[in-house]
Amino acid sequence: DSVYRHQIAADIRPFRGLLLGLFFVSVGMQLDLAALLEQPLFVLGVVLSLIFVKAIVIASLAPFSGLDARTAIRTGVMLAQGGEFAFVLWSAAGSIGVLDNDASRILIVSVAVSMALTPFLFMLLDRFLPATSASTALSIVNEPESIEEIEDHVVVIGCGVVGTQVLLQLRERGVPVLALDRDVAKVSQLRRHTEHAFFGDATQPDVLEMIHIERASAVVIALDDPRQDLLVVGVLHYLFLDMPILARAHDEAHGELLKKAGATTVIPEVIDTGRHLVDALLLGGSGNEKVFETDG
Incomplete structure (x- = not known):
């Protein structure tokens, strides 16, 4: 295990x-x-x-x-x-x-x-x-809830500062969350907060199948690499056309590319990106909205 x-x-x-x-x-x-x-x-x-x-x-x-x-x-x-x-x-x-x-x-x-x-x-x-x-x-x-039983949850791909913020805020609001990242250290840190944090490459369809991503209600992508963001969004949109995909954009040009790749909601990289992602998710981020506004 x-x-x-x-x-x-x-x-x-x-x-x-x-x-x-x-x-x-x-x-x-x-x-x-x-x-x-x-x-x-x-x-x-x-x-x-x-x-x-x-x-x-x-x-x-x-x-x-x-x-x-x-x-x-x-x-x-x-x-x-x-x-x-x-x-x-x-x-x-x-x-x-x-x-x-x-x-x-x-x-x-x-x-x-x-x-x-x-x-x-x-x-x-x-x-x-x-x-x-x-x-x-x-x-x-x-038995305690396991990955085989979890459903209608949110999958957070990328366990950096923004991804961790999203995961913790969703847990505070009672939303079940599963986290995925290729960084072993980040996954180990998240394991202190949730048992549903796993090491894996989200660009590999087999990995997505293993974590039963088809049962998720939405996916939040908060990777630190802009190119990796685009790859993951493209794979998810291709495999799960109707899946709400919320992504963090590093800049406006990156946000446009994410929209073209299939992201349903794009949040710009601002100080409180995690909160914006959570708010957009809980407000039903399944449309084609694009959020480009900053606090203040």
Whole structure:
């Protein structure tokens, strides 16, 4: 549970499909179906023993992590199949002579069969042991608000002086807020005020998806880099056409560029920019207004 988790997940997502494909190709190359056809009952016995023993062990240990009996049993069954590392282990054991070739072949095909049975185990679980119960439903209701549950909130992109001012004023007025920034130090400071402050690059659509920005009621952009402001506004406007986007302009020319990029409300950089952004937001900054006025 790290402030970096959304950025990390977005960065590794392109490699996930490639690595999964490589994994399944390697499994297919190691799988010897002849072993299954030669000794089907023995393989079935190994598979059932693996699933039974692993399910019992996991279900027995799960309550020590605070899980109730129903959830512990479901967890044990869902994790009872052989793991990917077993292919590496049995292959290595066979290659160095710890296991003979026949034993290695049978163990590898048994792990593959246990994986293939996983969807059917899930079907049996859903039929005979549904996930929801009165106790689990109550525990979910009593859990503290998480990023998976927050909605109709304001996303503040940029946690500098202005962004922090916006976040604190919105929190004082009871508005839920989520903050995003690429500066680790700024995110760490904001964590003192809200648990919903994360490290991430707002120009990456995958990061925006990870923080569920589609659930937000509006986005406030208060980055210190004018070019980064324009990039973020452009990405947001392209992905979420109807999303109210309020942005801090560094000067009038920058404000015009922000409007063209898709910002619905632009606030000039004055002493009290944060207050202007909050006021514009709470007054319904979803139109095409442009605020270019200073105090005094």
